[in-house]
Structure formats: C-alpha cells, structure tokens
Amino acid sequence: MTGIDHTSTHPGLSPWRIVQRIEAIVAAIPEALPLLALRFALAVPFFKSGLTKWDGFLTLSNGARYLFTQEFSLHIFGNEYPYPAPILMATLSGIGEIVLPILLVLGLGTRFAALGILLMTAVIQLTVPEGWANFHLPWAAMALTLAVYGGGQLALDRAIGLGSRKG
Template sequence: MNSERTASGGAEPRGISSLFERVNAALRTIATPSLTQIVLRCALAVPFWRSGVNKWDGFLQLNDVAVLLFTSELKLHLPGGPYDFPAPGIVAFASGSAEILLPILLVLGLATRLTAFGLLLMTLVIQLTVPDGWPLHITWAAMALGIMAWGPGRISLDHWIGTRRR
C-alpha cells in the first residue's frame, strides 16, 4: 500500500510540500541580505547618476542646459510660491556634483549611510521641485531609508574597512 495515503484515502501532498521547502531554502540562499542591500544601493544610485551625467559637458564643466533649468524652469513649490532657486549656478553645480559623487559612493558602499542620507535630502528637494512626481520620489525615499536603517551589507567598502579595523 502507498505510504502517502492518509486515513481519508486521499494522497498526502508530501512531494509538493517537500518541493516548496527546497525552493524556499534555495531562495533564502540566493537572496541573502548582502545581495539585497547591494541591489538596493545600485537601484537608488542609477536615477541620480543618469541625471548627473546629463548635467556635464566635461570635467567640472557644467552644461548650459543645467544652469538654464535652475535659472528659469525649475521652481521650489513651497507655501506662497513657487519660488526661484537661490544662486542657480551654484545650485546646478552642487546638484550635478552630488548626482555624480553620491551614486559612486553608494555603489561602492563607502560612507553608505551618510550617502543615502544625502540622496534622501536630494529626493526631498526634488519633491519640492516636481510635486507630481511623488510616486517615484517616495520609492527613492524608501530605498534611502532602508539603506540608512540596515546599512550597506557585507558587499561594501564600509564592511571591508570595518573588518580591517578589528
């Protein structure tokens, strides 16, 4: 008689539950916290990097479009506003620089929590500039907060430096 039969005469799904257990164990092995954290860091870095690359014509040479955007197009949507950005040339240079430097640091996992905080602040300014973009901006904010809360993971320079110090 088949050992997989239950008292009610039906087949017990041991084969299926065993398969689910094996798949679950394999997924836990693949989706380690460190892999998850590096994917999260890269996912947050990409949109900022792409925006930053579009602001430059060469090394420390901001393109005219970036300055023009901060001079005439982009406005801060605050109560009583919208308001122009103060010192648009400086703001364009600072945002362009941050959009290049912070994603590099984030992908490398160097000063990761501080870098994620910088990108969170940039996200807040972007939200004040483009209020209708909140579905995307809240995703960026959630990723930055997750990185700040759980750190860079083992696949990072922060972790490597930390283990070297001990």
C-alpha cells in the same frame, strides 16, 4: 468526474508546503545581495541625471544652468519660489549626482551617501511635486533602507569597519 486528493498521497506537493519551501529559499538569500541591488538601483538614475549636468570637468552644462535659473522652482505650501543661488544649486546637485552614486556602488560611506540622496530626493520633490508616486517615493524608500542597514557585506564600508550590521 471525481477529484483526487493529491495531498494525501504526495504531502510534499500541498500548496502550503510549496509556499513554505519558496519562503525558505527566499529567506536564505544573503542580505548582501538585496542591499547591493538597492545600491545600484538607487545610484543609476542619479548618476545618469548627473551626467547631463556637465559639459566637462566641473563645467556646468547650459541645460543645467537654464533649468535651475529659468525652469525649476520650489513648490512650498501651494506657492512657487525661485531657487536660491541657482548656479550654486545646479553645481551642488551635479556634484552630488555624480559622487553620491559612485559611493553607493562602491559601498563606501553608504549611509552618508544614502542620506545625501534622501535629502536630494526631498528637494526634487519640492521641485517636481507630481513625481512623488512614480519616482520620489521609491528613491526615498531605497535611500532610507540603505541609510538604516548600510551597504551590506559586499560594500567597502564593511572592509574598513563602517558597515556594522543593524540590529
């Protein structure tokens, strides 16, 4: 059975040409869309976690109190240390996990919110070190990207003059 070389009769169908076309299509996606997707992807898990820390407006849940006073500890250089001021840490964590994701979704103070979540991710890493590959690394990568590039054109930052493009 002889093979037919379709590339000579249909140059538009060559594998290289198909790859080039796909690459051009992907490259034409406005940067605002992946930045918007990153903002939502990073906001959702933090916001969901924040909801579990409250039993009402600024009323810390019993579960959050228990976790920060009894379960959570900081893992530093092979040792475990209790959280300093655990109720304060739980409160700040709960506030951050509600406010920062809302800011991200709105694209308001995007770089600030992303840096806040990056800092929270570092503390979470010290608290739950085994979560690095599955959760903390992707969160850190998303937060760093948003801190560097901002929220994009579909962010309120751009409307108030904070969303200047990097580069």
